[in-house]
Amino acid sequence: MSIEMADQPIVKICGIKTSAILEATIAAGADMVGFVHFPRSPRHASIEDIANLISEARGRVQTVVLLVNPDNSTVAEIAALGPDWIQLHGPETPHRVEAIRAEAGVEIMKAVPIGSAEDVTHVASFLDVADRILVDAKPPKGADRPGGLGETFDWGLLKALDPSLPFMLSGGLTPDNVADAIRSVRPFGVDVSSGVESAPGVKDAGLIEAFIRNARAAL
Numbered sequence: 001m002s003i004e005m006a007d008q009p010i011v012k013i014c015g016i017k018t019s020a021i022l023e024a025t026i027a028a029g030a031d032m033v034g035f036v037h038f039p040r041s042p043r044h045a046s047i048e049d050i051a052n053l054i055s056e057a058r059g060r061v062q063t064v065v066l067l068v069n070p071d072n073s074t075v076a077e078i079a080a081l082g083p084d085w086i087q088l089h090g091p092e093t094p095h096r097v098e099a100i101r102a103e104a105g106v107e108i109m110k111a112v113p114i115g116s117a118e119d120v121t122h123v124a125s126f127l128d129v130a131d132r133i134l135v136d137a138k139p140p141k142g143a144d145r146p147g148g149l150g151e152t153f154d155w156g157l158l159k160a161l162d163p164s165l166p167f168m169l170s171g172g173l174t175p176d177n178v179a180d181a182i183r184s185v186r187p188f189g190v191d192v193s194s195g196v197e198s199a200p201g202v203k204d205a206g207l208i209e210a211f212i213r214n215a216r217a218a219l
């Protein structure tokens with residue numbers, strides 16, 4: 001786990017599918033942008049679209065490709081595009097995360113679903129195999145995807161984490177609750193998808209700008 005500290009939380013906007021929204025997100029001051037490669041998601045982007053978006057973003061903002069339990073060929077295809085990060089948002093075991101990190105040769109952000117105190121203990125098993133931890137709401141049983149559902153969770157559960165751990169917070173964040181989340185949880189960064197959309201998969205430049213402005217003003 002690489003330790004970085006920032007005065008203010010970094011902001012990641014996830015689920016970007018178009019050049020226009022990418023440009024609006026960079027102009028609004030995001031630190032990281034995420035592209036989802038998972039066909040069941042309303043934010044799914046093809047390899048070709050992700051290649052173009054990464055090329056456009058390179059050197060301007062950190063790029064993240066979100067995958068769910070990817071096979072080796074998908075990992076290789078995505079790694080070849082040269083993203084800064086791969087976000088693993090499925091049921092990958094610590095052993096599998098370690099293997100993907102070795103195969104891809106890019107930094108790995110591992111999402112850990114949180115719904116109970118016991119779930120928080122699972123974070124520890126990823127600390128040596130991932131470069132960053134992202135905590136997200138545990139999806140309800142029967143959900144068709146493991147994230148991007150706009151669901152929050154009890155942030156108080158995170159008090160059990162080592163306060164020096166630089167984790168990212170996600171799950172149901174919006175322009176209206178992000179400042180409260182930052183003040184309550186003190187995360188290294190915040191990550192949002194549904195909360196900056198006008199409809200599932202449709203990003204709204206005004207909401208992205210408001211989210212980033214409110215996150216910056218939180219502390």
Ligand SMILES: O=C(O)c1ccccc1N[C@@H]1O[C@H](COP(=O)(O)O)[C@@H](O)[C@H]1O
Nearest residue numbers: 014041147148149150171172192193194
């Ligand atoms: O965005 C998706 O559709 C998605 C699909 C599969 C796994 C994760 C997904 N999104 C990530 O989930 C968290 C929380 O999102 P939200 O803000 O609650 O909508 C975030 O990291 C998204 O990138």
